[in-house]
Amino acid sequence: MRALVRLAVPVLLAGALTCAALGEPAAAAVAPEGGREMVLGPRPAPGPVAPVAAYRISGRFGDRGRLWRLGHHTGLDFVARYGTPVRAVTGGRVVKLAWNPSWGRMVILEVSPGVTVWYCHLSHVLVKIGDVARGQVLGRIGTSGNITGPHLHLEVRVKDRPTDPATYLWGAAPGTPGAVPRWYPAVPIMTVAALAPLRSR
């Protein structure tokens, strides 16, 4: 009996140690592997930044009304304080600086062949013709042109045809016509889903 007990104790102890030894590395191996897979997944290319740091969307592409010369809105309006820096949502080349009775002081960037982004109603223009980086300050929010209050009218044109900036720049709905590159938001608040609740304001 005593011999049996003596034999059994080391066997039980060895069993417990084996379980612990197997269990620990197994648990440790699962967690980092799962995590690693998520972290090392394909990362989207850096997407557009917001043109102004703090804003409220006051007009969307396709809105209808007499406010607009064509009877409908051809861009996306960001209301912000007068003088707020306006940044390039993507890198590109400044191809035109102009003043227009409707759009006021404006900067036009070519961001890819045949695609331009218009920044309108500025109070100041702080760039010249030439290349600009994503996030670079182009000018300041103003009230120039046909306007009811300080805001940025941001317009995207694909082969000179106005295209929805929210869709084009900040996340194309699958199958949306004209939504050529699928860019990802660099600023989480700029996702289309996040923009949607602002529509009613």
Ligand SMILES: [Zn+2]
């Ligand atoms: Zn507008």
